Amino acid sequence: MIKQPVPVEVEDYVNDLEPGPRILLYPVLDAVRDAMPPGYVLGMHGGIPGWTVPLSRYPHTHDGEPLAYVSLGAQTHYGSLYLVGLVSDPETDAAFRAEWTATGRTLNMVKSCIRFKTLVDIDLDIVTRFVAGMPVEHFLSSYERARPPLSQL
Secondary structure: OOOOOOOHHHHHHHHOOOHHHHHHHHHHHHHHHHHOOOOOEEEEEOOEEEEEEOOOOOOOOOOOOOEEEEEEEEOOOOEEEEEHHHOOOHHHHHHHHHHHHHOOOOOOEEOOEEEEOOHHHOOHHHHHHHHHOOOHHHHHHHHHHHOOOHHHO
16 A cells, blocks of 8 residues: 655644653554555544545535544543544444454443553554555445435434
């Protein structure tokens, strides 16, 4: 896969973090970037770095913003990795959770958000396989099945 360049605003976000959160997020950001299928675009969304489906590809979002696929943020005491693709695909979500559970690691996850205090808390192999395994077409198909029609929003 071709590595996407990291936009200046994403670099600024990470560089502006305190050393602890910066050291925690950089390896996750790099691993996810390396695994990202073509078609997703890295940028700042909602104040944190994330990969989205650009509006030029999918303009029919409920809020007029690009559709988020994966985001990564620094909280006060932990990192957050948002695997939004899991929310709209129950089968993939169940497989992800089962694979994680099989490792013996505790999964600190609510909806799409994995919280991690150290890199030992996050299984980057599983995360990157999930990220790489959902091309834009699959994500959009799952999203379309899961969301209510725009006329109901």
